[in-house]
Every structure is written in structure tokens, then in C-alpha cells.
Amino acid sequence: MSNPVQETAEIFAVARVGEYVQFTVVAPGVAAGFLPGHFVAVGVGGENTSMLLRRAFALYGATPSGQFAGTVQFIVAAHGPGTRWLLQRSAGETLDLVGPLGTPFPMPSGPAPAVLVGGGYGTAPLIPLANALLAAGSPVEMIVGASTASRLFGELVAKRTIGAVTVTTDDGSAGVHGRVTDVLPDAIRGVNAEVVYACGPMPMLRAVGDVARTHAIHAQVAVEEAMACGIGVCMTCVLPVRGDDGASRFLRSCVEGPVFDADRVRWADVGSLPDDLVGADAMAWH
Amino acid sequence: MSNPVQETAEIFAVARVGEYVQFTVVAPGVAAGFLPGHFVAVGVGGENTSMLLRRAFALYGATPSGQFAGTVQFIVAAHGPGTRWLLQRSAGETLDLVGPLGTPFPMPSGPAPAVLVGGGYGTAPLIPLANALLAAGSPVEMIVGASTASRLFGELVAKRTIGAVTVTTDDGSAGVHGRVTDVLPDAIRGVNAEVVYACGPMPMLRAVGDVARTHAIHAQVAVEEAMACGIGVCMTCVLPVRGDDGASRFLRSCVEGPVFDADRVRWADVGSLPDDLVGADAMAWH
Amino acid sequence: MTASLATLSLPNPVLTASGCAAAGRELHQFFDVAALGAVVTKSIMTRPRSGRATPRMAETPSGMLNSIGLQGPGIDSFIENDLAWLAAHGARTVVSIAGGHTDEYVEITRKLNGNAAVSMLEVNISCPNVESRGQVFACDVHASSRVIGAVRRAADPALPVFAKLSPDVTDITLIARACADAGADGFSLINTLLGMVIDTDTMAPALGGVTGGLSGPAIRPVALRCVWQVHQKLPSYPIIGMGGIRCGLDALQFILAGASAVSVGTAVFGDPSAPVRVLAELEAALDARGFASLAGAVGYAHRAPEHRLGPDAPQAAAS
Amino acid sequence: MTASLATLSLPNPVLTASGCAAAGRELHQFFDVAALGAVVTKSIMTRPRSGRATPRMAETPSGMLNSIGLQGPGIDSFIENDLAWLAAHGARTVVSIAGGHTDEYVEITRKLNGNAAVSMLEVNISCPNVESRGQVFACDVHASSRVIGAVRRAADPALPVFAKLSPDVTDITLIARACADAGADGFSLINTLLGMVIDTDTMAPALGGVTGGLSGPAIRPVALRCVWQVHQKLPSYPIIGMGGIRCGLDALQFILAGASAVSVGTAVFGDPSAPVRVLAELEAALDARGFASLAGAVGYAHRAPEHRLGPDAPQAAAS
């Protein structure tokens, strides 16, 4: 498990980044346990709110020591009322955090060339991952995509971190006109990648998985499923995943994920109940 | 009717006054219709709050013209979550107001000596009333009481307005050690009062009414009943009141009140259903 | 955006909810009551009623409890004062009627017959039946059916009679079916849920009436489920949906679940002009989804995905 | 602050709610599960179950809907892994059991008999009865009584058997009475209310299961009313109260209404250590009101004002 803690975290800084807002909050307990791929669950709405559930955000970074010791960072995109509330917060206020949560990106046992693919704010967790891979001596290529230029995240930081980054936009407003998967094969070949890491919308993750498979390498992807608890007790955040035994089960993306091997996820069956799932036969009348 | 409006009102100033907080908000529509005794209903909790109902506050003043044109003032005491939320607001934020609401204090047709009795924050609506009475040439005496000194409100303003004020506290921490009704008979006699006005806790209002009756004068008192709508549509805020026809009915304190002639209110029956109330006989099984 | 409720056609589908708008007069200070589809008046009984002892309300998370006990002036005063006022102000009026036994419902119905100011009767059967030791009519198929049948027979045939049902039953579709068989022209769904709050200071029930009716956004999922179930079982019966509607998208959920119109109740207490705001927001929401008519949206969420395209299909769904 | 539930005595009255704490392991990261009165485990069935398709939840005003569909590993794996873990960590365990027909409940009961790790059985009868076209057991007196009777007969006589009831019935006291007559030792009140949400973007039901169970503070007034009613009718039967408990004063309301213990469910999702916080707050609240024992507070709000003084009277009430 990820040894999560619950912390009242002061907001250290709030900064607008394109269409997104970057939060830096003081949460030493969360920062202490951080590994790339972890997420935090943030309480929203304040006292007397009608919103009971926490919102999940991938960790963009954590600074366990040094000048900003004990801070963690995450990126928020406007979505519904909970994120709208978050976007109205300012430095000095506090947030209620639970984290770090989830199973982080698996690291290769030794140096291994990797391609990192981020869609929209999905780039956020890939930046600390890139740092960790580089630190371990792995060559890293990065592809950053979005529907349009203002939805890109992290392309500058990525460039600073890695030295180069390939940008794609669906509408051609920045970088290559097209999708991340259009440039992924070249990137894989270019760096002779042994693994692909990705975070972004589900269709993108699936497509990245397909490309990786055609190159006979693994893709480790961080999914986003609606979560009620974020800590593994409620079973809302499941998706159908094939296990080592070949049988498929609904696994909790908050504890067994959010990072999964793309090849294990039954993408076509997400949102339905495939007949061959373990225990599907017991679902009569339910 | 009081011609209420709904307004988004910017908070102009928030000031601590003893245990209370005085709000000055920009609400020209509310200010325009204000008469002493009116109240406002304030939305609490902000967007996505779980608190659906407005909170009622007596208007402490309104400035339809001049330097602070279009502002109204009210006093908030900490009570539960709604007032706690209000007490956390600061200047520049906005509040959602409906007002002016209720039936104001009836004014004597000509100059008439009056005693005004305020308990705790109940003094607030009596200050504009004192001004109006003085402007109409009525001599005014004022009694301001509370359980303890820090719960007093408006004694300085009252003194400035009227020239003199009698203060009482239950614990003797300020002014006369005792209750407002201990000093009321002297005040009535002193000014030869033709009417008493009061606002404060229900037991105080009842006691003020009793004193007034022994002096054969009327007491106009502003009550405080829990309100869901504040505008007369829901029937939650009723209390048993004797009518001109001698029959008693549950009247809505938000529109037929909050100001009632103390002699008409059936104090002993507040919170119960007296058998002789009009329509009580129809209540079998309800 | 015409709303069609049995034989009644309304200029739009947003109504007030009974007991949350009195008889329109107070709300007219905030908006023109004639701008609504209709005003639904507080349930009226034959004689004047005092209502229950206070406290009559308690705020709850995203909801409130009330135990008003149908305080009201009685049908004669209502007709003379309230109904006349509503007619004079051009409002269409749905009169909510209540009673302690069947005869009382019939008596009120007769008094309303022939009154041009009345557009529809909403029969509030969430009342204790004095002939059945106070059991609520709406909780029993026979009692519900008896009252609705009697009102339908007594009422002017041109006047639609809607049965307003309680969610506090094991199967609301059984009650709906019984009312339909008894002649109901449609349903108003839902009345409040029975709830209570205990005051932890006095350590006694917070309401004078001990229990009270829970309303507001807290109950919206239950209300929507009731509308969905009844529309599924009785698709040809129009429904006025209500329960926690605060904005246009809330109203749209009810329409998509099968309601032909909606009532805005508790939301009025927080925002006196909620009904006209909900109307404007609902119109915009339907428009944004490409619905040419309200009828095309009624029950839309029941369609299987493959039936979401077609003449009524909103552009959003077709794309 | 000992809580007494039939023959079972717990060190304190705060439990988790079934399905909101899995089998304790994840919460143990936030607090010691042995510090609670007991852990109530996710309802377990005989065989592994996949649960329903996603989306399985929707947030609603002060509440949430879930349509998990009892995903779980089946009783054998549960005993081997979960129950063993709970025992090893010193937690008292209430095992919630579920089934599609009476035999299934009995089978699970037999497998749990004699297992020292089990302190109590909570029988979740809010399950569709496969022998009755999916009608929920808890919505029918006969089905409820049959399951409870069978479990009571099959279970180790020393093991208390509590019936967990659904609020989605016309009269919950009738179901409670039937369960009591069939041998239930007490009740867990309440399970979720049936509700739904429609996604106004897709214009289809938001949940994979179409309808789902409503929980959280939104339902607290309904839950409290159910506890009040059942305690009033069956005062000698202990009740575990639940539904929207978020803080100590919420828990106190349930105790005053007649619950001998409480379960904290949905609140855990917002605050993983809610159960221990609620316990501390409840203890402080009882103390502040002068209750020397929990038993003195159970059902206190039912006393007529004149009976509020006496040996158990809190100082607050006596002054």
C-alpha cells in the first residue's frame, strides 16, 4: 500500500498554466511517500458543502526536502462544481488532502529507454516520472498532446527536463497536427524504447497500448475512473483487467491502479459487464 | 406588503461590535423600501452549500441617499452554521439578500412618548425606530439589556441618538444588575409613555408586554420565529395571535409580523396548539 | 414550449409546488405569476385548519423537514379570495385538494366545478385517512383508488385530475396503477418523504409534529426514480415531476425521466424567483440539445441507445 | 462506553457500515480497526461476484448513489483472507451476509458458524430474491421472515443475528415485526434508498445499473425516522442506526431515537478516519449531557417531558 495520510495542507501557491491551474500545497506527509504515478484526493466545497466526495488529482511533483520541503504539486482542470470550487482558492487557504494514493508507475529494474505520452493534464504525473527515469539512467522521449494548444500541459517543463519534446494537437494549433499516436511509432523506434508510459483520456491510453503492442513492448498507463473513496473500500472505481491467471476481474483503479499494463485492460469492455468476468455468472437479478 | 427585492449585495464593511458583527452591504433596492422593523433574509453557505434556507436579520439601518447611499446594515450574532459562515465573510465579497421583509413597527399618528426596550442584538432595529420617533417629535427613552456586558448591543449609539440610555445586565457586569423589565416601569412613568417597543428574546417580549399592560399602554414587539421562506409562502413561522374578532389564529411572523401587539400574542401557547384556535378542531389525525 | 398534461395545454412546463407558493400572491412580488405554466396552490380542505404546533421546520443537509399540517382558510375563503386573485392576475391554476375522508375530497371538488379559474385538480392523497386510523391514503392502493375514483366522478369531466403520490411506499407503480384504473388523468410525483430530526440540545424531536416531510435537493434522486418507474409502467400518463428541482438541468432530468412538466417547491424558499429562472434555464437546455419540442424530450432517457437517433433526436446525440 | 447488542457486548457503540469499509484493511492505514466497536464487513455471498458495470456511483446533493452490485470474493476467500486478517488485528467483526435465495444465506451462515472471529451476523436482505422475480426480500414480510428465520436456525445460537432493513417500504415496523417474530435479535437501520440520476449530457441514466442506492447525510432524516418508529414499536430490540452519520451529534440523534450503536458509512469516503472521530465526539457529547452510561441515552428522545428527570436524567435536562 502507499501509506497514505490525511493532512490539512496550506496552499503555498496557485498559478495559472494555460487552461490549467497548478497548486503547490504544504503536505509533508503526502510528500514523504510520493512516487511518480501517485495521486491525492482533495476535499472540496468547505464546511457545510453538499459535495461529500473527494476529487482525485495526479501528483505533478513532491519536494520532500530543500527550499520547498514538504510541498506537493498537482494540476487542476475545470470540470464540474468541485474543480470550480478548487479554482477559486488562493494561497494561504487550506485544503484537506489524503495521499499519496494508488500504485505508482513501475520502474524498470535497470536503465531502459522509455517513451512518455501525456494527453492534456495527463502530462503532469509524467514529469516526475521522467526525472526518476533519467536519474536511473534511462533515455527518455516525451510526447505531449492535446485537442488544442491551450489544453497542452507541461511541454516547456518537459523540454527543460528531457531536452526535447514532441507536441501534437488535434487541430494543429501547436506542434504536429494530429494525435500522439501518430508520432509514437517514430518515438519508440527513435529511442529504441523498451516501455511506454502514458496518462491521458481513456481512448488515448487504449490507442497508446495498441501502438506499444505492435512494437512488442509494454505500455504502463494511468487511467481515470470516477472514484468515491480513493482508498479501496467502496468498489466504485473498477475496470475489467486480465490477471496473471488469464481470468478477468473488476479491479479497483484507486489501489490496484491507477497505473495498469495497457495490455491487461479490457478497453472494449470498460463500462460494461463482460460475461466471462470472474463472478459475472452470479449477477442474475442484479 | 413590503415590496421586497432580491439583490446581490456587495459587502461594504464588516465590523466587530462586542460579541456581534455589523454588516454594511450595498443593496439599494432593499434600502429604498426600508422602514424600522423590517428584516432581510440572507442566503448562506455559497455555491453548492447544503444549507438551503435564508437567515433572517433585523435591519439596523438603511441609507437610501448621501455618502453611503443604498447601503443597509444588520447585526449578526454567532448561532449555528449559517451565522458562522456569515461571520467569516469580508468586505468586497457579495451576499444574496431578499428584503425589506415583514411588517414594520407601527408609528404613532402624532408625537407620542415611547420607551424602546432591546435585548441583546434586539436593540438593532430599535435604533432606526428611535430616529424615526424623534424625527416625528416623540420623546424617547431607551433600555438596553443583555445577560452579560459583552452581549449588549447599541448602548453607545442609543446614547448618542437619544441622549440617555438605561443599561441592564442579568449578571450585573454593566449597568443595572437585573432585567430590562425591572427598570421599565420607571421609564414608562418617567417619559409618560404611550407605547412601548421591544425586540429581543421571546420571554423578554412577553414580560415587556405584561409590564405595558399594567400601565395600560400597548407594547409593539418584534418576535423571532424560525422561518423557512421569510416571504409568507410556507407557513412555518406562525404563532398564535388573537384577532380583532377575538378569535385566535396562527399568523405568519414573516409577513403579518415580526412586529405584533404584545397583548394579541398568546405567549403561553407559543409552541403548542391551543384547542380554541380557529381550525384546531380540524386537526384530528394531523 | 407548450406542455401538455392530459387535456390541459400549458404555455410552458414549469409550475410551483403545492405548499411552497401559497396562492401565488407573495411570489407575484418577485415575478409575474402568469409567466409560469401554472400556479399549484397549497392543498385546501373543506374547513379552516390551524395546522400543527411550532416548530414546523428543521433544515437538514440539502433539504428541510416541514410539519405544517395543512394550515389553510378552507375552500370557501380560498375560492373567494385566492382563486379570484389568481384569475384576476391571469395565472393558470392547479388547485391542490386534500381531505380526511373521501367525502371531503368530493365536497371540495364540487365547490370547484364550473369555476373557470381552475385548470386542473391535483389530489393530495398524502393525508391521514380518518376512517382508517390515520393511515395515509397514498400508502394504500384501495384508499388511493377510492379517493381518486370519487374525485374523478365528481369533477367536471373537462378538468384533468392528477393524483399526487407519496414516495413512502414499497412500490409506487402499484399505487399509480390503482389511481390510473380509478380514472386519474396523470400523476404528480412526488410528495415529501417522512423524516425526523432530534434536537441534541433539548434531546427531543425538533418538530412540533415529531415527524415531518423531507423536501429539497436531498430527495431529488428518489423523486427522479419514482418518475422513471411510473413513466416506465404507465407511459401514456402525463407526470408533473418534482422533488429538489433547483435549476434548469434538474428540471431536464425529470423531463428526460418521463415528466411532462415540473413543479418547483423548496427552491423558492432560497430563491423566490426560482420558478421563472428554472423555466429560462430549462428552455435554454432543451434548445442546446436540439429538442424542437418539449414532447420530444419527455421520457427520452428511457430510449435504448439505438433509438436515440431519429426525428426527435437532439443534435448532441446524433453527433 | 459499552454498547450492548443482544448478547453481544462491544467496548463502544461506533461501527463501520457494510460496504463502506471493505474488510477493514484499507482503513487500518488511518486508524486502528480494533479501536472501533466493530468492523461491519461488505456483504458477502457464497460465490465470487463481479458486481455491476460502471459507472457505479454518482454524487448527489449531500449524498451519493451507488450501484456496486455486491462485488466480492465469495465466502471461502472471505473467511480465509479477510476474516483472518480482522482477527489477527484484534477487530471485532460483524459479518454482513447476502444471498439470492434463502438457501444461500443458510450456506454462508453455516460456513461462519464456529468461527471465533465472527461477533455477529448482519443479514442484508436488501437483495433481489431470485425466486420471486427479483423482488427485494426486505420489501416483503414473508420473504424477510423466511430468510431471517432460516439464518437464525442455522446460526450458532450464541451469535446475534441482526436484520438489516430497507427504508423503501410502506411500513418498516411491519417488516421489523416479522423479522423479530422469525428470531432476529435486533436490527440494522437503514440500508440505502432507491434513487437515480440522469446525466444531462448523455441524456441517459448516470449509473450502469440505472438505479442505485442513495446514502449520506441527505437520507439522515429518513434513517432517523425509521430508527424512531422501530424502537417505538419494538423497544426491547437493539438497533444499529445508520444513514448519513458524519459527526458525534449525528450519532447522538440516532442513540436518542433508540439505537444502541451506530454505523458510519458514506462519511468514510470524505474522511477515512470518520469512525474514530465520530466515536470521540459522541463520547464527549454524551458526557456533556451528563449521561453516565450509553444505555441511559438509548431512546431518550421518546420520553415524555415529565419523564426526563430521574436516575438517568442528564444534568442538562434536570436544570
Ligand SMILES: Cc1cc2nc3c(=O)[nH]c(=O)nc-3n(C[C@H](O)[C@H](O)[C@H](O)COP(=O)(O)OP(=O)(O)OC[C@H]3O[C@@H](n4cnc5c(N)ncnc54)[C@H](O)[C@@H]3O)c2cc1C
Ligand atoms: C486517478 C485520477 C487522477 C486524476 N488527475 C487529475 C489531474 O491531475 N488533474 C485534473 O484536473 N483532473 C484529474 N482527475 C479528474 C478529476 O478527479 C475530476 O475532474 C474531478 O473529480 C471532477 O470533479 P468536479 O466536481 O469538478 O466534476 P463533477 O463531474 O461534478 O464530479 C462529480 C463526481 O464525479 C467524479 N468525477 C467526475 N469526473 C471524473 C473523472 N474524470 N475522474 C474521476 N472522477 C470524476 C468526481 O470525483 C465527483 O465525485 C483525475 C482523476 C483520477 C481518478
Ligand SMILES: Cc1cc2nc3c(=O)[nH]c(=O)nc-3n(C[C@H](O)[C@H](O)[C@H](O)COP(=O)(O)OP(=O)(O)OC[C@H]3O[C@@H](n4cnc5c(N)ncnc54)[C@H](O)[C@@H]3O)c2cc1C
Ligand atoms: C425576524 C428575525 C430577525 C432576526 N434578527 C436577527 C438579528 O438581527 N441578528 C441576529 O444575529 N439574528 C437575528 N435573527 C436570528 C437569526 O435568523 C438566526 O440566528 C439564524 O437564522 C441562525 O442560523 P444558523 O444557521 O446560524 O443557526 P441554525 O440553528 O443552524 O439554523 C438552522 C435553521 O433554523 C433557523 N433558525 C435557527 N434559529 C433561529 C432563530 N432564532 N430565528 C429564526 N430562525 C432561526 C435558521 O434560519 C435555519 O433555517 C432573527 C430572526 C428573525 C426571524
Ligand SMILES: Cc1cc2nc3c(=O)[nH]c(=O)nc-3n(C[C@H](O)[C@H](O)[C@H](O)COP(=O)(O)O)c2cc1C
Ligand atoms: C413547507 C412545505 C409545504 C408543503 N405543503 C404541501 C401541500 O400542502 N400539499 C402538497 O401536496 N404538497 C405539499 N408539499 C410538498 C411539495 O409540494 C413537494 O411535493 C415536495 O416538497 C417536493 O418538492 P421540492 O423538493 O421541490 O419541495 C409541501 C412542501 C413543503 C416544503
Ligand SMILES: Cc1cc2nc3c(=O)[nH]c(=O)nc-3n(C[C@H](O)[C@H](O)[C@H](O)COP(=O)(O)O)c2cc1C
Ligand atoms: C458504496 C456503498 C456500498 C454499500 N454496500 C453495502 C453492502 O454491501 N451491504 C449492505 O448491507 N449495505 C451496503 N451499503 C449501505 C450502507 O451500509 C449503509 O446502510 C447506507 O449507506 C447508509 O449509511 P451511510 O449514509 O452512513 O452510508 C453500501 C453503501 C455504500 C455507499
Ligand code: FES
Ligand atoms: S474509489 Fe473506492 S474502491 Fe476505488
Ligand code: FES
Ligand atoms: S417563513 Fe414562510 S410563511 Fe413565514
